[in-house]
Amino acid sequence: MEPREEIINQLKELTNLKEINLETPKGNFGDYAFPCFALSKTSKKNPAQIAKDLESKIKVTNIIEKVQAVGPYLNFFLNRKVIAETILKKIAKEKNKFGSGKHTKAGHHVGYPTAEKILVEHTSINPNASPHIGRARNALLGDFIVRLLKFQGYEVQTHYFVNDIGKQIAMLVLAAEGRENITFNDLLTLYIKINEKIEKEPELEKDVFELLNKLERGDEKTKKRFADIVDICVKGQLEILSELNIKYDKFDFESDYLWTKKTERVLEELKKTGRLFLDDEQRYVLDQKEFNLPMESPVLVLTRADKTSLYPLRDLAYHIDKKKTKNILVLGEDQKLYFQQLKCALTLLNKPVPIPVFYSFVLLETGKMSTRKGNLVLLEDFMREALQRETEEIRTRHDRINEEDAKKIAYGAIKYSILKVSPERNVIFSWKALQFEGDTGPYLQYACARINSILRKYDEKIDEKIDFSLFKTNEENNLIKMLADFEGIIEESERTLKPTIIVNYIYSLAQSFSNFYIKCPILKAEEKLKKARLLLASSVKQVIETGLNILGIETLEKM
RNA sequence: GCGCCUGUAGCUCAAUUGGAUAGAGCAACGGAUUUCUAAUCCGUAGGCUGCAGGUUCAAUUCCUGCCAGGCGCGCCA
Numbered sequence: 001m002e003p004r005e006e007i008i009n010q011l012k013e014l015t016n017l018k019e020i021n022l023e024t025p026k027g028n029f030g031d032y033a034f035p036c037f038a039l040s041k042t043s044k045k046n047p048a049q050i051a052k053d054l055e056s057k058i059k060v061t062n063i064i065e066k067v068q069a070v071g072p073y074l075n076f077f078l079n080r081k082v083i084a085e086t087i088l089k090k091i092a093k094e095k096n097k098f099g100s101g102k103h104t105k106a107g108h109h110v111g112y113p114t115a116e117k118i119l120v121e122h123t124s125i126n127p128n129a130s131p132h133i134g135r136a137r138n139a140l141l142g143d144f145i146v147r148l149l150k151f152q153g154y155e156v157q158t159h160y161f162v163n164d165i166g167k168q169i170a171m172l173v174l175a176a177e178g179r180e181n182i183t184f185n186d187l188l189t190l191y192i193k194i195n196e197k198i199e200k201e202p203e204l205e206k207d208v209f210e211l212l213n214k215l216e217r218g219d220e221k222t223k224k225r226f227a228d229i230v231d232i233c234v235k236g237q238l239e240i241l242s243e244l245n246i247k248y249d250k251f252d253f254e255s256d257y258l259w260t261k262k263t264e265r266v267l268e269e270l271k272k273t274g275r276l277f278l279d280d281e282q283r284y285v286l287d288q289k290e291f292n293l294p295m296e297s298p299v300l301v302l303t304r305a306d307k308t309s310l311y312p313l314r315d316l317a318y319h320i321d322k323k324k325t326k327n328i329l330v331l332g333e334d335q336k337l338y339f340q341q342l343k344c345a346l347t348l349l350n351k352p353v354p355i356p357v358f359y360s361f362v363l364l365e366t367g368k369m370s371t372r373k374g375n376l377v378l379l380e381d382f383m384r385e386a387l388q389r390e391t392e393e394i395r396t397r398h399d400r401i402n403e404e405d406a407k408k409i410a411y412g413a414i415k416y417s418i419l420k421v422s423p424e425r426n427v428i429f430s431w432k433a434l435q436f437e438g439d440t441g442p443y444l445q446y447a448c449a450r451i452n453s454i455l456r457k458y459d460e461k462i463d464e465k466i467d468f469s470l471f472k473t474n475e476e477n478n479l480i481k482m483l484a485d486f487e488g489i490i491e492e493s494e495r496t497l498k499p500t501i502i503v504n505y506i507y508s509l510a511q512s513f514s515n516f517y518i519k520c521p522i523l524k525a526e527e528k529l530k531k532a533r534l535l536l537a538s539s540v541k542q543v544i545e546t547g548l549n550i551l552g553i554e555t556l557e558k559m
Numbered sequence: 560g561c562g563c564c565u566g567u568a569g570c571u572c573a574a575u576u577g578g579a580u581a582g583a584g585c586a587a588c589g590g591a592u593u594u595c596u597a598a599u600c601c602g603u604a605g606g607c608u609g610c611a612g613g614u615u616c617a618a619u620u621c622c623u624g625c626c627a628g629g630c631g632c633g634c635c636a
Contacts, residue, residue, distance in 0.1 A: 022575095023578075024575065037577095041616095072578090073578085279634090295561090297632090311636045312636085335630095337630090338631085422572090426564085426629050433571075437585080440598085445598085450595080454596095458595090496576095500573080504573065504574090507573095507583080508573095519600090521594065
């Protein structure tokens with residue numbers, strides 16, 4: 001039985017509580033702590049007294065070594081040897097599957113039969129230009145979720161919804177008119193220029209709408225013009241994202257929902273609900289008064305006056321089409337209210353609603369980022385800069401530069417710096433975020449590289465009999481305790497879908513390891529202790545590596 | 560104007576979802592290399608958790624009001 005489970009079971013029996021809230025305290029308050037305040041509410045007794053009472057009733061076992069009431073807390077001290085043996089053996093056995101609660105419950109390590117299928121949609125950038133760093137937040141967050149869920153044994157499909165028929169694409173098509181050999185790098189300038197132009201001469205908008213109208217009527221030439229531009233753009237975007245090791249299983253094109261008449265069918269369905277009507281200007285709108293949305297006039301506009309489709313209609317058709325039992329959708333905070341509207345519409349049609357994951361925008365020191373206005377930092381520029389700085393960094397340390405390794409470190413630093421910030425917070429972009437020391441990706445990679453170096457030097461198998469009672473120091477026991485927390489960390493990550501939980505955990509694990517590394521020599525230790533410490537170090541490496549991989553960060557053999 | 564999110568050390572972020580002494584990194588200063596990688600470690604300094612009330616045994620966390628920033632509120636996506 002897991003130590004945590006054993007404590008919870010005992011407490012449940014003694015207190016009649018359904019949920020036991022165990023804390024892992026800091027300082028010398030033991031391995032687990034149970035606060036007794038909640039009990040004092042019902043029993044009207046002093047929490048300190050309750051803790052004292054419980055202290056005498058808890059049974060000491062081979063796992064629970066000591067129980068101590070300290071004020072209103074009941075602190076549990078576990079048997080070091082048993083914990084060390086349980087957890088280190090488990091890691092050695094499960095390797096890169098360690099931490100995945102689902103796998104262990106199923107009793108085997110790969111492909112357990114009833115894997116739930118989950119569709120994750122993320123990135124879904126407008127195909128109008130190279131992505132800026134704000135968009136990276138979507139892709140990185142989405143990629144993290146995909147990796148986490150795959151690690152947990154789900155069958156995950158990653159989708160990218162391509163808006164290939166919006167007004168912005170039409171503008172880009174207009175801007176590209178009569179130009180040959182347009183490349184990905186031309187798009188941003190074209191896009192900025194056409195926006196400026198239309199702002200100055202609003203009558204040009206008519207041409208844009210005409211183009212859209214022609215497209216929706218299925219004019220082949222127009223279709224091809226749109227498709228060509230979109231193709232250039234999506235390919236360019238994907239090249240950048242794939243450089244960051246972010247991949248997609250399927251691309252869904254908005255236009256398909258027109259050609260297959262699925263948008264029309266959605267309108268038919270909505271008509272049956274009695275909430276769809278034509279407004280004064282002959283647009284199809286969905287009445288959403290009944291849902292108490294915080295808007296002045298709660299309607300969802302689905303078409304233009306000429307009945308060409310608007311994004312919400314295509315999006316609605318898309319979500320209905322997803323048909324998975326579980327969908328996750330990564331969205332910018334600007335989509336929050338819109339998502340509520342989408343949710344209401346889907347509910348009205350009795351369709352499943354995706355689980356949204358929101359993130360806030362990346363701002364510049366000078367103000368907001370805008371692709372349209374051209375004040376932005378491109379993801380590719382950020383990546384290039386990171387790589388350049390990292391290459392220089394390596395030059396100060398080594399004679400030779402391995403470009404693959406430089407990329408792993410540079411991109412790891414980028415991913416880490418973005419994922420370590422809670423998604424709901426705004427980020428003000430600064431080149432200073434590109435650090436390689438301290439609370440950074442490279443710090444974690446470095447910890448792994450150091451362990452690799454030791455394992456290389458030892459050069460024997462470490463799976464022999466190990467005396468688990470040899471771990472005497474605080475540094476060793478602290479590491480063991482932390483390793484035992486990993487499964488809980490993964491569980492919490494899955495529940496909240498927040499990358500920061502894993503980030504914080506592996507960072508403090510690496511910190512504890514550095515501590516251990518300085519104070520506890522491994523290879524120089526006496527033979528039995530050496531073996532025990534080697535196993536401990538390789539376990540730490542395994543867990544940091546697993547954590548980093550879930551964040552999409554690779555590790556290195558040497559640094 | 561209304562709704563949602565955010566405000567913590569000079570800077571960038573944590574804080575076990577209401578718990579014990581609010582913790583890290585960067586920057587600053589001082590130290591550690593006959594020992595497994597110094598992208599490391601140790602130490603010093605740095606706090607009225609935006610402000611004012613309230614709820615309770617306990618508030619950075621929950622409630623109310625203000626202040627500041629972000630996002631949104633019909634034909635963009």
